[in-house]
Each structure stands twice: as C-alpha cells, then as structure tokens.
Amino acid sequence: MEGNLGWIELVFFYSIAIGFGLWQYFKMDRELKRDRAAREEREAKERAEADSEAAAEARPAREASDTEA
Secondary structure: HHHHHHHHHHHHHHHHHHHHHHHHHHHHHHHHHHHHHHHHHHHHHHHHHHHHHHHHHHHHHHHHHHHOO
C-alpha cells in the first residue's frame, strides 16, 4: 500500500492542476469572446453614426448645388 501512495498523490495533485488550468482556459476564452462581441458592437454603432453624419453633411451640399443650377 505504501508504494501506491506516491501515485495517488501525483494523480490527485495533477488532476487538480490540470482541472484548474482548463477552468482558466475556458474562463478566459469566454471573457475574450464577450469582449470581442462588445467591441464589434461598439465599432458597428460608431460606423453607423459616422455614416449617418457623413450622409447628413453631404445632403446640404447637394441641395445647394441643385438650387444654383
């Protein structure tokens, strides 16, 4: 029995270490996906606002050129 205690200790320790490592990996993967989604949503919103502002700025210029002709 004494010869097996070393193996039991190794298996117990490394199973905890591997489990903790996997938990950290999946936790960070979830966080990164959440951050990427939030960043993409924010960038899409900024692009939409910039596009609408550019369209609003272009509209008066077109109307002014239409009245001159």
